[in-house]
Amino acid sequence: MSTELLFRDDAYLRTAEAKVIAHTPEGGVVLDRSVFYPTGGGQPGDSGNLTWNDGSLSVATTVKADGQGIALVPAEACALPPVGTFVQQKLDWGRRYKMMRVHTALHLLSVIIPLPVTGGAITSEKGRLDFDMPEAPGDKEALNVALNDLIEQDLEVTESWISDQELAANPGLVKTMSVKPPAGTGKVRLVRIGSEDTQIDLQPCGGTHVARTSEIGRVRIGKVEKKGRQNRRVNLLIDD
Structure with a gap:
C-alpha cells in the first residue's frame, strides 16, 4: 500500500479529502493521500482529526x-472508517x-556550529541537536546573535532532488551521523536555505x-x- 505525501508538496496544506485504503493490525487508518507527517528524522508524527459521513x-x-x-493512529479505541x-483530514x-x-x-543551528551531528529531536516547543563536540561552546551569547541574525535575513527555504547515486558521490551533504538520509526510493530530497x-x-x-527563515521568530540557545x-x-527554544 502506498500513500501520496501531500505534506511533501505543500507543508502548509491543512485539510484534504482522502480515501481509506487499509487498517493496520494496531488499529491505525491508512489513507491514499496524507497531510499528516509520519514520525521520522527526529520529528514527531502529526496529530489532528478525521471526519466522514457518520463518524469522526x-x-x-x-x-x-x-x-x-x-x-494515522487514533487517540483512543473507536470505530474506524471502513476501507x-x-x-476529511x-x-x-x-x-x-x-x-x-x-x-x-x-538547520540553522547546524550552520553556526559546523560540526558533525550525532542526534536530534523536535517538539512543538523546542528542539535539540547533539554534536560531535568535545568541549562546550565558549560564548553561547555569540551563538545566539549569529543564529538570530540568520533568521532575520528572511532567507528562502526551498527543496530540490538528487538521485541516490548523486548523494553517495557527495557524502559531504550529510551532516547527521546517527540518522540516515531518506534514501532508497531512487531520489533524495535536499533542503536549501538561501538562494x-x-x-x-x-x-x-x-x-x-517554513518557507522563509523570518517565520521562525526569535530563538535562544x-x-x-x-x-x-x-x-x-x-x-x-522558540520565543513566542
Whole structure:
C-alpha cells in the first residue's frame, strides 16, 4: 500500500479529502493521500482529526506503515472508517507549524556550529541537536546573535532532488551521523536555505519546514549538556 505525501508538496496544506485504503493490525487508518507527517528524522508524527459521513476520530500521532503507507493512529479505541470510505483530514496546524519553525531553526543551528551531528529531536516547543563536540561552546551569547541574525535575513527555504547515486558521490551533504538520509526510493530530497548563489545550508531532509527563515521568530540557545566524552547536546527554544 502506498500513500501520496501531500505534506511533501505543500507543508502548509491543512485539510484534504482522502480515501481509506487499509487498517493496520494496531488499529491505525491508512489513507491514499496524507497531510499528516509520519514520525521520522527526529520529528514527531502529526496529530489532528478525521471526519466522514457518520463518524469522526481524533488522531494522536502518525507513523509509517507497511510499504509506502502512512498510518494515522487514533487517540483512543473507536470505530474506524471502513476501507473505501472518503474522509476529511484536518491537521492540528498550530502544533505542526511550531514544529516547522523548530525544524528549520535546527538547520540553522547546524550552520553556526559546523560540526558533525550525532542526534536530534523536535517538539512543538523546542528542539535539540547533539554534536560531535568535545568541549562546550565558549560564548553561547555569540551563538545566539549569529543564529538570530540568520533568521532575520528572511532567507528562502526551498527543496530540490538528487538521485541516490548523486548523494553517495557527495557524502559531504550529510551532516547527521546517527540518522540516515531518506534514501532508497531512487531520489533524495535536499533542503536549501538561501538562494543557489548565496545558500548557507544544503542537506538531505524529509521533514517539514517554513518557507522563509523570518517565520521562525526569535530563538535562544538553552542548556548545553555533556552527553559522553565527545558529545554535547545543544538545546534550542522558540520565543513566542
